[in-house]
Amino acid sequence: MYCISDLAEEFGITTRTIRYYEELGLLKPSRTEGGRRIYSSSDLARLKLVLRGKRFGFSLEEIKEMVLLFDEDRTGEKQLKVTIQYGEEKLAEVNERIAELVEIKEEIERLMTEFKGRLEG
Amino acid sequence: MYCISDLAEEFGITTRTIRYYEELGLLKPSRTEGGRRIYSSSDLARLKLVLRGKRFGFSLEEIKEMVLLFDEDRTGEKQLKVTIQYGEEKLAEVNERIAELVEIKEEIERLMTEFKGRLEG
DNA sequence: TATAGCATTGACGTTAACGTAAAGAGCAAG
DNA sequence: CTTGCTCTTTACGTTAACGTCAATGCTATA
Known part of the structure; x- marks a missing residue:
């Protein structure tokens, strides 16, 4: 289990980016009692897929289609x-x-x- | 020799896009006496290169670097x-x-x- | 328990790559 | 030569993918 800044550091992106991906429906982390995001290793794998998709030019909407499809x-x-x-x-x-x-x-x-x-x- | 709308139709893009590429320095068509743009076949080849670059995710700035480099x-x-x-x-x-x-x-x-x-x- | 350090949700700002609308000029056809 | 279409520049609008506050809340630790 990771917090949002762990993920950000791990992948070299900002927390804003991660929240934005969630806003678009690309990620769905669970929450602590206090409302903080916690990411499982499957969330991590999902994010990895998203970033790979981005690297070769798919839009976030296309990526969303793809990840939701397999979900x-x-x-x-x-x-x-x-x-x-x-x-x-x-x-x-x-x-x-x-x-x-x-x-x-x-x-x-x-x-x-x-x-x-x-x-x- | 082609006018701007010929190019647009040929490549399935708008005239605005073509003017924008010129604005960025990607294209340098000659002009008629009256000020209208005319495109040679080398301009056409240049545009083809630009569009190809776009299709696999390079930014127009990167593409500019590349085409100017070989120019x-x-x-x-x-x-x-x-x-x-x-x-x-x-x-x-x-x-x-x-x-x-x-x-x-x-x-x-x-x-x-x-x-x-x-x-x- | 107080405080420092991340976290949260708005909400407005930014950049690239065009879209779109306005006001005027060129040009082929009748 | 005038009508109608295409072209010109200028300029403001738009969308995606975040950046950047601001105000506030959680939480480990001293």
């Missing part, structure tokens, strides 16, 4: 199918982003070798 | 070395982002196969 009741078959459908869409998105990044990478590499050639030549 | 006078050896240095930093960034994306991809895939297993099992 709802998924006992029914229909629900499960919808989840799989959605997951595959996200997977396609991710694959597209990877492909684009690889293109950029190659473009930069081409430029770099050209410049290096100029230096030596 | 300046790079005749001097010193300048060339700096350029290569900078390019390699960007390359490292891109590689990191790719690695992260691949991790996410695998995480989603694991979840998907798990869910599918539940459906069949």
